């Protein structure tokens with residue numbers, strides 16, 4: 388059994404997810420969105436990762452980045468390891484690909500800030 | 506002396522949206538004054554996602570959200586001065602600013618929009634006994650140090666206050682390799698969004714201790730630890746509940762204050778609840794031609810609402826400049842029964858738009874209540890709410906057609922059954 392808090396709306400229902408003969412049963416949800424949320428959270432939880440990387444020759448020395456889409460939650464720290472290891476050169480525009488495939492997720496890491504050359 | 510039709514003080518999301526909307530409403534001569542060396546305000550340091558769901562129907566990070574507005578301001582060729590700190594404004598709309606390039610400058614405006622944002626409650630405002638070693642930061646300062654300057658702020662962290670900035674920083678520091686030991690909250694509920702509690706704390710197993718506060722700070726040069734204690738319903742520490750946490754960093758996320766030093770000189774009515782000026786349904790302060798929007802008016806948790814509010818201020822400032830429309834007679838909007846304040850605080854029933862959005866916050870966490878609107882003592886609205894929380898801004902949209910004329914009073918409150 389897993390306990391979760393639904394983030395679907397401010398009500399924040401406390402959900403309990405039970406696994407029964409390979410099926411998931413959700414309790415505590417007030418509306419169907421809670422059930423969908425709980426099942427996704429148990430089967431394949433995903434998150435967007437945001438951070439910064441070092442940038443050389445720009446007007447600032449940190450470039451903010453994010454994963455282009457959600458990545459599996461259990462890849463977050465692997466993703467952070469790769470983010471910490473890299474640095475880029477200015478200029479960079481929003482949406483520029485910083486890493487094409489971060490931590491083997493098939494998802495790109497993209498810039499979220501425009502950093503012109505110094 | 507130079508003069509402009511409209512001067513906007515602050516180039517954060519509020520100032521940018523206000524400028525765009527005023528320009529689109531027909532005011533050519535707009536100037537934005539921003540003290541930072543970039544536009545975008547506090548969004549520049551909010552690198553996490555979750556901005557713009559309402560406005561752009563996608564989840565952007567703070568800098569991306571800001572960039573969309575900055576691009577539009579540039580497209581429309583709206584002039585702005587960076588590194589320009591406004592040091593005084595007057596009721597006659599004389600603006601004085603200083604900048605390295607221009608020195609001390611006075612400019613005359615026909616209308617002003619206040620969009621100076623807010624800043625964090627300083628740590629001096631907190632009554633924590635003990636010395637003041639290094640390693641104690643406000644959460645926003647830590648956010649800037651990490652996200653803009655690229656510093657590693659600390660390794661073992663305790664966070665006091667569960668507002669959104671504190672929660673976001675708990676995740677940020679964890680991802681950077683720090684150990685966030687606990688988030689303590691004085692109140693029996695968190696002031697942050699549920700989504701942030703789940704994705705910033707629960708995801709990483711960081712405990713949230715409600716009704717807890719820091720009672721002692723340890724360490725001489727650098728912080729070595731803090732003592733946490735539970736508090737009773739009067740927020741007084743309970744003896745015997747003290748717990749020691751070793752840490753090198755304490756982040757304080759204890760609230761935001763609208764930045765209204767300039768506004769005070771205008772001698773306008775200020776709200777003691779929001780710490781911002783009181784405004785009418787056009788977001789005009791009681792100094793005619795001076796409008797306010799964004800965090801300088803009241804602290805927002807969603808930037809989308811900041812942009813929306815600012816667009817309204819811009820449109821109304823334009824109407825003031827172009828038509829010399831003067832303020833009519835207003836009726837106060839009373840907030841009670843669990844509603845702490847409303848923005849606007851008053852409304853001009855004759856000249857109001859067809860619909861007016863009233864934003865407000867409640868005083869406590871309430872379950873199964875109704876938000877009610879009374880007009881001349883008669884109830885005209887009753888909206889069922891399963892949950893209301895101080896951390897989430899609420900709104901009702903009042904239609905001109907549903908307000909009784911002549912309008913004598915409006916009251917917004919919460920009611921049980």
Ligand SMILES: Cc1cc2nc3c(=O)[nH]c(=O)nc-3n(C[C@H](O)[C@H](O)[C@H](O)COP(=O)(O)OP(=O)(O)OC[C@H]3O[C@@H](n4cnc5c(N)ncnc54)[C@H](O)[C@@H]3O)c2cc1C
Pocket residue numbers: 514515516517518519520538539540541545546547548551589590591592620621622623624625644645646648669670673761764767798799800801805806807808811
């Ligand atoms: C530290 C901090 C962190 C935040 N983090 C989040 C978050 O993670 N998520 C979220 O949704 N919201 C966050 N907020 C709330 C956020 O501020 C609002 O959503 C939004 O940015 C408010 O827009 P604004 O334009 O009103 O204010 P701001 O973005 O603060 O912009 C105000 C601008 O006015 C300028 N200014 C002020 N005084 C003067 C002057 N005298 N002369 C010239 N210029 C001046 C400032 O430099 C600034 O650029 C945060 C707020 C703070 C203070």
Ligand code: SF4
Pocket residue numbers: 393394395396397398399400415416417418419420421422
């Ligand atoms: S289950 Fe439905 S009602 Fe409950 S928090 Fe989720 S979305 Fe809201």
